Amino acid sequence: MFTGIIEATGVVESVQVYPEGGARLAVRAFPMTVGESLAINGVCLTVQQVEDDLLYFDAVPETLRRTNLGDLKGGDCVNLERPLTPESRLGGHFVQGHVDTTARLIEIRTDGNARVLKFQLDDTTYMRYIAPKGSIAVDGISLTVVEVGADWFTVWIIPHTWAVTNLAHRLVGARVNIETDILARYVERLLEARLWNDTVLNAQSPQIDLQ
Known part of the structure; x- marks a missing residue:
C-alpha cells in the first residue's frame, strides 16, 4: 500500500x-x-x-x-x-500500486503558478470511478481531479509536484499509468451486492393473490 x-x-x-x-x-x-x-x-x-x-x-x-x-x-x-509503514503519514490517498489502465496526456496549459494537465483514458470503462474533487493516481502521484468529461479529466499541478516528479518530463502524447480510487470501486461492489440480494429476495418472496 x-x-x-x-x-x-x-x-x-x-x-x-x-x-x-x-x-x-x-x-x-x-x-x-x-x-x-x-x-x-x-x-x-x-x-x-x-x-x-x-x-x-x-x-x-x-x-x-x-x-x-x-x-x-x-x-x-x-x-x-516505498510502501507505507505503521509510522507513515498518509499525505495523499490509499494507492495499491495496481494500475487500472493508461491515459494519454492531451493538453498542458498554465494558470497562474499552476499547470493544468488534461488526460484521455485509453479504457473509458474506468471513467465511472473518476469524479470531480476525487482522488486519482497518475504515474503513482496522488492528485485531485478537477474536471471530468466523457473520456477525459483534468488535474492542477502545484509547482512543488511539478519539480519533484516526472511530470516536468512529460510531453503531449505521453502515456501515463492510472489507478482510480479504491474506495469508489468498493462502493460500486457493495451496491452491486445489495442490488443482487434485493433481486434474489424479491424473487423468493411468495406472491399473494388479492383477488
Whole structure:
C-alpha cells in the first residue's frame, strides 16, 4: 500500500525484454534490499537484484500490457515510492500500486503558478470511478481531479509536484499509468451486492393473490 506522495525520481538504466514475454527493468534509485517492494510510476514491483544503487525488477506480460512500463527506455525519469509503514503519514490517498489502465496526456496549459494537465483514458470503462474533487493516481502521484468529461479529466499541478516528479518530463502524447480510487470501486461492489440480494429476495418472496 502506498500514498501517492513521491519520494524521489529514478533513472531507467536499461529494459531487457524477454522473448517469451515480460521484461527486466534496471533503475537507478536509493539503496534497497532484495524482496522489498517499490512503486515505479505507480506500479508495485519487487526488487530482484541489487548492485549498489542499481535495482533490478521483473515485470510480467500482464503488467506490460496494462501499464506504461513497456514504453520505458534507458534515460527515462520514473517516480519512486516505498510502501507505507505503521509510522507513515498518509499525505495523499490509499494507492495499491495496481494500475487500472493508461491515459494519454492531451493538453498542458498554465494558470497562474499552476499547470493544468488534461488526460484521455485509453479504457473509458474506468471513467465511472473518476469524479470531480476525487482522488486519482497518475504515474503513482496522488492528485485531485478537477474536471471530468466523457473520456477525459483534468488535474492542477502545484509547482512543488511539478519539480519533484516526472511530470516536468512529460510531453503531449505521453502515456501515463492510472489507478482510480479504491474506495469508489468498493462502493460500486457493495451496491452491486445489495442490488443482487434485493433481486434474489424479491424473487423468493411468495406472491399473494388479492383477488
